[in-house]
Structure formats: C-alpha cells, structure tokens
Amino acid sequence: MRIELNHVVPYPLPKEVIQSSDVWDTKLCFKPNSANLVSAQSGMGKSTLLHLLYGMRKDFSGNLSIDGKDSSTLSREDWINIRKTSISLLFQDLRLFPHLTALENINLIPVANPNAPVVEEMADQLGITAFLHQSVVTLSHGQRQRVALVRALRKPFQLLLLDEPFSHLDEVNQSKASSLIKGLVQINGASLILSTLGSVPEIPFDQTYSL
C-alpha cells in the first residue's frame, strides 16, 4: 500500500515541532512493502500520524493519499472497508474490551487474516498461551500489549500501523514480537509503520523518520 503525505500538518501541533520534523509539512511517501520507523519523543505527533493514516482524524491541512486516492474523498464506507481489510492498527492505548478474555478480544475482529497463523501459534510465540482464557483486566500491561498485538496481526492488512508496540515489553519479548511482526508483514507483502520513543526493534527498516 502506497501512502503519500503532501505538506500534511495536523492542527494542534506547535510550530517548532513542525519545523524540525521529517514528516510534517513535507513531501513524503511510504512505499509499498516498506518497513518504516517513526521515532520521536512524547508529544511530537506519533499517534497523530498513525491516526491520520487510519482515518481516525481528519483535522489536518495538506494532502494525504492512500494508493493514489485523496483521503478527503474517501467515504465512510471506504474507511470501513479499509479498516476491515487493508490497514490494521495496534493502538497505543490498546483498546481491549475489559470484560472479555484475551482470546475473546483476539477473536473480536470482523474478518481474520488468512495468512496469519492460528491464534494459539502466535500466542505461543509471544508467551501468552497461559493467559488466553483469562480476563484482560487481570493481565499486566505488557501481557495486554501482546494480546492487542496478536489481535492487530490477526486482521488482514496491507499496511500495519504499530503505535509504540513494545513500550511495556522486555528485550526478550520485544525480540519475539519483532520476529512475529517481521514474518507476518513479509507473508502479507505489506508495509509497516512503527512508532517508537527511541528504542529500535529487531526489524530491518527501509526508512527511519524523526518527528
């Protein structure tokens, strides 16, 4: 999936942030099958960028196009379809349903990615098999982060957006998660945009941007 940003500036961002950014108010292209790292400190607009790309925010100037199509011309139905089949987002705040178990949360997606391994395999790889039938409110933030990651990977995608996916993971688990992500992005022939506070995961990135 090809994403192009043409002088995109989200409204609430301060001027000094925009001036020093590799992304805001510039011409930028996230190419198909590319892995992109967006690195910045807190408050520089990492989540804002991913939310713009996921159609959650429309309060920006400039142009954003997805596969050559101006995002401002996309209808509600287009966005529903994109979220259902083309773009998957791991939210920074995870957005899990607290009354459901880890497995129920993972399964609560409109359609499953046919290229993704079965849930048990991914859970095993991330070391959360033992918690699958546990309510997510009983899990630690790191465990929940891995549950949300499996859910994001279970959705079909051509673009995978991960918002600080390893913020609460230790190095071992970061490594396991990176391996799973790398494999699935490859199998899907998809692009990846991963935001981080600074640490660089074990994924070979084609481009690194500083916000």
Next chain:
Amino acid sequence: MKDTFSNSKLGSCLVSRGPRRELFIASFGCFIGTTLLLLAIQIYQDATIYLENNEGPKNYFTINKKIEGGALLNLAKKEESFDKQELDTIRQLTGVKRIGGFVRNKFPITLYIWPSGKIGFGAAAKTDLFFESIPDEFLDFIPKEWEWEENASIVPIMVPKFYLDLWNFGLAPSRVEYPALSTDAAKGMPIEIFIGKNKETTLNGRFVAFSKRINSVLVPESFLNWANQKFAQPDSRDFYFLWKEGTIDGPPRSRSDLSKLQTLPDFKSWEISPLGNPASRSSISSLLQKQDSDNEPSRIILEIADTPSPALLEYIDRNEYELNREFPDQDLIKKALQGIFAGVIGIGILLSLLSIATFATSFKLVVSQSSEHVKNLLLLGFSPGQISQIFYKRFQKLFIYIISGSFVVCLLSKYFLGQTAIEFGINIESNLSEYTVVFTVLYSIVFLIVNKTNISNSVLKLDK
C-alpha cells in the same frame, strides 16, 4: 477471509445496564397505547358491523301531508291523501328511485293477542289497531307466509321490530300475565282480528315478521283490498250537503248516494258542499268526476338513491309535507360510537407516538452508554450496520414481547366482551378481524422502522 467473531461476543461488548426506568416507561406506554389502539379498532369494527346489520336502511323515507287541527276541526280538515299529479311530481324528483303508497283499513279493527299461545287461555292483550299495506317490493323481505287469498285461515301481519322491543322491555316487565317473547315465540301467538264497531267479523291472524324498515302495522295488499271492499264504512268526509236551487236539500248524503242521482233531470245544476264547510259549494258532477279519493294514499314510501336530494327536500318543505326517516336514532348511536372510538383511537395513537419517542430517547441512551465500545468496534473495522443490528435486535425482542402482550390482551378482552354481549343478545365474532391483524402488522412495521432508523443514526453519530 472468514468471520471470526460471534454475535454474542459482539453483543456482549454493547451490553449496558441501560436506562431501565426509561425503557420500562416506554415499554409500558407502548403496551397501553398499542392495546388501546387495537381494541378501539376492533370494537369499532364490531360495533359498525352490528349497527349495519341492525339499522334501518338509510335510503327509505316516508312522507305524509301535515296533520292539522284537532277533533273539532276534523270535519274541515284539508285533503290528506296524495293525488295522481302529486305522486307523478314526487316520482320525478332528483334522487327518487321509486315510490309506493300506503293503503289503510277503512273499518274498525280490534286485536286480541294471546301470549299464552292458545286462544282463550290466559290473558289476552287487547288493542284497537289499524292495518296498512304497501307494495311488496318495499318490504325488507317477503316472508313465506305473506301470501293471502280469500278464505285463507290466517291473516299474516308484519309489525316493526321495535314493537316487540316495546313489548319485551316495556309491557312485559310491568304485567305479570305478559311474558317476554323471543321473535319465534311472538310469531307463535294466535291473534284474533275483530272487524267492525261491534266486532261483527272475526279473523285469525299471526305475526309473521318484524320489519326494520316500515314503521307501521302491515298486512298483504291483497288482504287489505279485499277487506276494504268488504267492510269499508264511509266516513264523514264522504258525506255532503246537496244544494238544489240555493238551498240544502235533505240530510247529508254519501258519495255513492249522490252518484245514484245522476239519472235525474236537473242533476247537472245541483251543487254539493262538505259537511264541515257548507259555504264551500261546488258542482256535483265535478265531485263524481274526481278520481275516487279512496284509492289515493295518505302516506307514501320513497326509495331514494342516497340521502334526500335538495330538490326533494325543497319540494317537501314547500308543500309542508312531513318526512320521516325510519329509525333515525341508529344514526345518533353510530355517531356517538364514532366519537367515542375516535377519542380512544386518538388516545391510543398519542400514547403510541409518545412511546415511540420514549423508545427513541431510551435507545439513544443505550447506544451512548456503550459509546466507548461502539467506537472501538468501529475502529476494529466493524460496520455501523453490524453494530446497529445488535441494538436493534434487543429492541425488536422487547417490542415483540409488547406487541404479543397487546395482541393477547386484545384477544382476551374481545372474548370477554363477546361473552358479555351474548348476555345482551348481541352476537359478535370472538376472533380479531383481519383488518385488526393487518393493522397490527403495519403498525409493527412502522414502529420497527422508526426505531431502526433512530438506532442506526445514533450509531452513525459515533462513527466520526
């Protein structure tokens, strides 16, 4: 790609304890409103059918000339019958389909009615009465016993249905010797018909039918013609003073006596005057040339296309005739019922509209209480339609309980009303009519569509 979620899991994300009080009020209002509406519609239909089956036909009227004067003036009263010219004029008025004249008896009649079923057994109801006849085509129906021939053993009599009601609800309760009578029992009562001032002749009669159309005591035309011919007594109007050369000659003479004088010389120069007005003299030959007024009806029945036309009403008014529509009270009852049911239907509609509004507000609240989860599900790629469906099914379930409850209450009410009606001698269908069922379906469709739209809009508002 295959679906991975189960609807129950999706639904569980959208469960909220809900605004229970509002939902209860909406459900209760909807139940009461729907029940009232269905009952009103059903009972209105039953009442209309009952009244239509029991009301006098709308398009039959009788007219007569206004009766004037009292006992002392009767001798001078105006002509009460309609002559041929008048009948022709009425026949040609707009809206008049056909007319028929009432012929009445010209002899005294006294009836002895034996409610016991046997002459001479128990007490007889005795009454001086009159008979009238009209052409058979104006009867509501022609009973099979209506035929009458000379020497027939029974004279068939048809009286208005309300005579029987008067008997049952007026006379019978106040007189222990008179039992209340069903239609069949009334038809079985032997009746003695005494003819003449001194009851010179006795005939046997029987009630054979109870008319809802004609407000009179009817016998077959053939019988009345025969009886009038045989028993008619000239009345005071048939007697005249005979004037010869300016002075009254002898006692008053009947028309038939006068006609016997036609062969005498000077007959054409003689004059006559009515008994009540001796000064109003006219030629004797003009009296005899005039069509015999015995054959002219004093009351006529009209069948008209619908309600009386302005031309007919204007003619009646101009000639100061009296118009009687049979059983006009039925109209008042119907109008009163229409008013009551319009009121009940109005209240039902109002309650239903209020409940639709309360449901709409309640489900907006239900959706907004789950708004966080709705937004997350939308971000996961679920469509607003899928999510609305969850809320809508919950509403649908509630509504099915309500509409089923209303339907059952209507059925039960109808059953008990039917049972009560039977005690009053009214038979009504025990089931709900097809119109009520169709209305229920249409009403449900409207209710469901309105709330589905409302729920969809509430969910779409969260997808921004």
